[in-house]
Amino acid sequence: MIDIAILRTQRDALAASLARRGVDFDLDALTDLDERRRQARVRAEEVRANQKAAGKAIATLVGEEKAEAIADASQLAEDYKALIADADALDEQFNSIWVQLPNMTDPTAADGLEEEDAVEIRTVGSPRIFDFDAKDHVELGAELGVLDVERASKVSGSRFGFVMGDLAIVEFALIRYAMDMLMPHGFKPMIPPVLVRDHALYGTGFFPGDAEQVYSITDDDLFLVGTSEVPLAAFHADEIFDEDELPVRYAGYSTCFRREAGTYGKDTRGIFRVHQFDKVEMFSFVRPEDSAAEHEFLLAREEELLGGLELPYRVVNVAAGDLGSSAAKKYDIEAWFPSQGRYREVTSTSNTTDYQSRRLKIRYRSESGNELVHTLNGTAIAVGRILIALMENNQNADGSVQIPQALVRYAGFEQLTAG
RNA sequence: GGAGAGGUGGCCGAGCGGCCGAAGGCGUUCGCCUGCUAAGCGAAUAGGGGGUGUAAGCCUCCUCGAGGGUUCAAAUCCCUCCCUCUCCGCCA
Missing domain, CATH: 3.30.930.10 (Bira Bifunctional Protein; Domain 2)
Incomplete structure (x- = not known):
């Protein structure tokens, strides 16, 4: 598996490496997928942070206030579940493609396919x-x-x-x-x-x-x-x-x-x-x-x-x-x-x-x-x-x-x- | 194959619903001190993802064998699996 950073910062080099190997990959689609999975992760994490903070507050509350806070946190927990599932699915999709990519080719490796x-x-x-x-x-x-x-x-x-x-x-x-x-x-x-x-x-x-x-x-x-x-x-x-x-x-x-x-x-x-x-x-x-x-x-x-x-x-x-x-x-x-x-x-x-x-x-x-x-x-x-x-x-x-x-x-x- | 015990940071080892990514010890690193590489004192010390920043850094999420589940909240409760160890049996 190669460094994902290469996809983000050295895409031309990656494309060249793949071309030398005669491997065809849609890097644009991969970059797009990478961006979407990161955005999904950020969205999920924001909700998760709120949920954790809310959960901590609950421990200090009593009575009606507590019941209310639990209801709110409950909603956040539900939201998080959906968002994290989304992010995980995108990760999986990305990784299944990424692991198939061959190593970056050394410039001093010989040219040719056969x-x-x-x-x-x-x-x-x-x-x-x-x-x-x-x-x-x-x-x-x-x-x-x-x-x-x-x-x-x-x-x-x-x-x-x-x-x-x-x-x-x-x-x-x-x-x-x-x-x-x-x-x-x-x-x-x-x-x-x-x-x-x-x-x-x-x-x-x-x-x-x-x-x-x-x-x-x-x-x-x-x-x-x-x-x-x-x-x-x-x-x-x-x-x-x-x-x-x-x-x-x-x-x-x-x-x-x-x-x-x-x-x-x-x-x-x-x-x-x-x-x-x-x-x-x-x-x-x-x-x-x-x-x-x-x-x-x-x-x-x-x-x-x-x-x-x-x-x-x-x-x-x-x-x-x-x-x-x-x-x-x-x-x-x-x-x-x-x-x-x-x-x-x-x-x-x-x-x-x-x-x-x-x-x-x-x-x-x-x-x-x-x-x-x-x-x-x-x-x-x-x-x-x-x-x-x-x-x-x-x-x-x-x-x-x-x-x-x-x-x-x-x-x-x-x-x-x-x- | 049968019976039991256990898997927590570099190592040992506590924790057994919220103040725990985690006490304490060892080790390591840096500093201090002491008339020699010992003792002592102080500090730091898990891994990974994401966001932001030129950077130092800051914010955040995940990970206490793995994967599910319960719960507002799980190292802690439940389920499945994997692995290790001990005893018995078998065996090179």
């Missing part, structure tokens, strides 16, 4: 040229006996996988690798709940917009998170930090659940796009003036992690129209996937400015009063896709897979081999 409009910032490493027929991760995994998607579909349907044996150990290695890399930078390891209540999803901007991507446990009014960003952000809901506590950084490890509604026929092979995967997610709470730098900082951590795994990748600045509702700016890192012959997203880091903190009421005490913090998130390790990238990029002609040096100390072996 995924393809992302602007490449840099490429690191280069795709490997194979002197043998490279296999994809499904084939490699099956032959090595470390990945089974066929049985997964028997058990759970499409878009699931069993990660097995040494490949499972590589996941554990990746997690520890990520934590060891992040902890020195002040990230606290967290294992959050993956079932959350709806306020956490509203607070992070996934509801109402992206509700169709979220698994719901209707019997208990709980929802499975698609990223630990959700519980990590909501962790500090309704709290006020002391300024010197900031920045607060977390590295959350959790399973992530996504319905992938509307992606039929897209990335259907293997575990590239699945309903369930594990991820280490970075999350930061910072002062507003620090968020742009923090965003670069998170990107730097992502590059450090990927670079350490020796994977070829490129960094892109995501187009305004492809940002999602809560991000003002977003960088994706795309690693090279040999079987697809192209770069695909493996991490994503967003500066959500005060969009989430406003909804979650996360503030800090500053000299000029309490202010909303800025929140940012970024993928440290999306396990499934990294496992694919490692297998496909580091495969040998005999179907074995080389483990990057940085992981060997955690995994305890240097290769994935059959048998």
Whole structure:
């Protein structure tokens, strides 16, 4: 949710921001509604103030005077009820529209509406040229006996996988690798709940917009998170930090659940796009003036992690129209996937400015009063896709897979081999 | 799943129809004092919306878990829901 003051004082900037996202909103109607709701509120409050004053006087009166005063106050109470109902209805009408507005777009976010409009910032490493027929991760995994998607579909349907044996150990290695890399930078390891209540999803901007991507446990009014960003952000809901506590950084490890509604026929092979995967997610709470730098900082951590795994990748600045509702700016890192012959997203880091903190009421005490913090998130390790990238990029002609040096100390072996 | 207790400001904790947005304590901040960062003294100290003002400020409304209700008046009474804790049962 963005600041309502922006509608009143920076309407042109808001209109420009929406235009860059390709979102169409009738701001004139919204401004009109905003004015009417405030007027209604003032009318109701005037009557309420009179009613309260009258009520206080009653306590000091007796007999007929008292009876008369009660009758008068009674009328005021009735009037107030009608007026406040009016004001509340207008508020509700306004808010239902307002929460749908996406975050203000950062001027440095790339122009364009589509995924393809992302602007490449840099490429690191280069795709490997194979002197043998490279296999994809499904084939490699099956032959090595470390990945089974066929049985997964028997058990759970499409878009699931069993990660097995040494490949499972590589996941554990990746997690520890990520934590060891992040902890020195002040990230606290967290294992959050993956079932959350709806306020956490509203607070992070996934509801109402992206509700169709979220698994719901209707019997208990709980929802499975698609990223630990959700519980990590909501962790500090309704709290006020002391300024010197900031920045607060977390590295959350959790399973992530996504319905992938509307992606039929897209990335259907293997575990590239699945309903369930594990991820280490970075999350930061910072002062507003620090968020742009923090965003670069998170990107730097992502590059450090990927670079350490020796994977070829490129960094892109995501187009305004492809940002999602809560991000003002977003960088994706795309690693090279040999079987697809192209770069695909493996991490994503967003500066959500005060969009989430406003909804979650996360503030800090500053000299000029309490202010909303800025929140940012970024993928440290999306396990499934990294496992694919490692297998496909580091495969040998005999179907074995080389483990990057940085992981060997955690995994305890240097290769994935059959048998 | 069964039985009970409770949800009040940064924290603890009183209040149980009107003088309560809320005693008292702790903490924090500012000032004073004391020949050292201790004690003591004084003051300030919840969040949010709206109006007005260049601003400091002033006015006003809402919030004592959430939402309804009773009443001229609700933290206080009634209803529904949520959450936490204790005991029992079950369980990784």
